[in-house]
Amino acid sequence: MTAYEIIIKKRNGDHLRPDEINHFIQEYLHNRIPDYQMSAFLMAVYFQGMDEGETKALIDSFLQSGKKISLQDIPGIKVGKHSTGGVGDKVSIILASIVAAAGVPVPMISGRGLGHTGGTLDKLSSIPGFRIDLDELKFRTIISEVGTCLIGQTADLVPADRRIYALRDVTGTIESHPLIAASILSKKLAEGSNALVLDIKCGNGAFMQSLSDAENLARVLINNGKRSGLQTVAYITNMDHPIGRAIGNWLEIRECIDCLRGEEIEDLMHITHQLAGTMICLGGKSDTIDEGVAISRDMITSGKAWLKFRNIVQAQGGEIRIIEHPETYPHSEYTLDINAESSGWVKSIGAREVGLSLIQLGGGRKKTDDEIDPKAGIVLHKKPGDPVKKGEKLFTLYTDAKKSIQPVSSRIKSVIQIVAGECAAPKLIYKFLQ
Numbered sequence: 001m002t003a004y005e006i007i008i009k010k011r012n013g014d015h016l017r018p019d020e021i022n023h024f025i026q027e028y029l030h031n032r033i034p035d036y037q038m039s040a041f042l043m044a045v046y047f048q049g050m051d052e053g054e055t056k057a058l059i060d061s062f063l064q065s066g067k068k069i070s071l072q073d074i075p076g077i078k079v080g081k082h083s084t085g086g087v088g089d090k091v092s093i094i095l096a097s098i099v100a101a102a103g104v105p106v107p108m109i110s111g112r113g114l115g116h117t118g119g120t121l122d123k124l125s126s127i128p129g130f131r132i133d134l135d136e137l138k139f140r141t142i143i144s145e146v147g148t149c150l151i152g153q154t155a156d157l158v159p160a161d162r163r164i165y166a167l168r169d170v171t172g173t174i175e176s177h178p179l180i181a182a183s184i185l186s187k188k189l190a191e192g193s194n195a196l197v198l199d200i201k202c203g204n205g206a207f208m209q210s211l212s213d214a215e216n217l218a219r220v221l222i223n224n225g226k227r228s229g230l231q232t233v234a235y236i237t238n239m240d241h242p243i244g245r246a247i248g249n250w251l252e253i254r255e256c257i258d259c260l261r262g263e264e265i266e267d268l269m270h271i272t273h274q275l276a277g278t279m280i281c282l283g284g285k286s287d288t289i290d291e292g293v294a295i296s297r298d299m300i301t302s303g304k305a306w307l308k309f310r311n312i313v314q315a316q317g318g319e320i321r322i323i324e325h326p327e328t329y330p331h332s333e334y335t336l337d338i339n340a341e342s343s344g345w346v347k348s349i350g351a352r353e354v355g356l357s358l359i360q361l362g363g364g365r366k367k368t369d370d371e372i373d374p375k376a377g378i379v380l381h382k383k384p385g386d387p388v389k390k391g392e393k394l395f396t397l398y399t400d401a402k403k404s405i406q407p408v409s410s411r412i413k414s415v416i417q418i419v420a421g422e423c424a425a426p427k428l429i430y431k432f433l434q
């Protein structure tokens with residue numbers, strides 16, 4: 001079958017055989033299928049979906065596109081974590097340090113920003129010198145010596161996801177269960193994890209907008225993860241509002257540093273401890289998730305997680321001086337404070353619009369090959385549930401792109417809803433599925 005025939009078959013909603021799916025992916029990786037045909041295929045999958053057998057075949061062909069790392073020589077249950085993507089979601093970076101400090105090895109192949117959501121790799125790349133393109137040997141050595149290592153897909157490691165992820169980002173084909181499942185599980189199966197904690201984001205800043213959609217995706221991921229021998233559990237968490245106070249690559253690393261040094265940013269650390277506690281439990285270092293959460297908290301208060309983060313940065317070539325003195329990082333050329341025009345309570349802050357505003361400030365990509373300004377970002381001075389007085393600071397914008405300041409300031413004013421009556425902080429975790 002030609003690429004054209006496979007596209008037509010999927011477009012018409014017919015079932016694809018595993019050999020057809022595998023052939024399509026392999027031919028693409030060998031540059032015998034161009035980006036425009038892959039884009040058409042992705043759009044056909046987006047609209048027609050895939051059944052269980054097709055999804056399994058897609059995950060397998062992504063996985064077979066590169067090496068599968070074996071971490072058998074490293075003692076302990078290796079536990080991975082992955083989020084389906086959110087705004088201000090820097091949980092992986094804090095949690096990897098906590099869980100590794102608690103003695104559970106954490107292999108982590110992460111992704112770059114996708115659509116309006118941020119990516120762990122882009123955040124880590126804002127640390128001068130930090131290498132996310134390490135080979136398998138280095139990845140294994142660092143996990144064995146430090147307890148965790150965070151890298152990206154390479155020519156050896158899930159190259160199918162590396163190339164297709166970048167294409168989905170710019171072709172409107174992100175929000176598809178089989179494509180998300182193949183992207184996430186291929187990375188997690190390749191990285192050598194034995195167990196996996198998923199954070200399925202749900203809400204206006206997530207790819208899954210409704211609880212039922214998030215739950216369906218969770219089921220696809222859990223079933224396929226387990227089928228491949230990965231003990232998989234999932235949390236469905238609220239992504240209506242950004243997580244934490246910082247949005248933007250370096251600003252988010254700064255926030256991670258603050259949290260690792262003991263600052264309690266409530267929503268961010270609540271989710272982090274719950275996920276880290278679950279990983280600690282799956283890794284066999286606690287009998288229950290609650291005990292795991294207590295260990296996670298102790299890793300922060302004892303300073304062990306902060307020490308672990310410094311070890312990670314050092315092992316992956318990052319500049320320790322900047323991590324210890326984040327105030328010395330270069331500053332954006334332009335900053336602008338946006339103040340409240342009325343008093344009341346913050347009811348909501350639209351996460352998706354905040355993510356899109358970050359792209360406009362230069363902190364994300366509009367095209368695959370766009371350069372990111374790591375300094376660009378937005379600080380939220382108020383969060384949902386907070387009281388606010390007229391004239392108080394709501395946001396600070398950071399950018400080098402002067403022409404974006406005015407449009408973003410108008411846009412961002414409309415993403416915050418301030419109401420007269422008191423409102424509670426939103427629920428953060430909706431469900432736990434296993």
Ligand code: URA
Pocket residue numbers: 083084085110111114174179180181183184
């Ligand atoms: N994270 C990934 O790695 N892939 C997706 O498709 C979505 C989120």
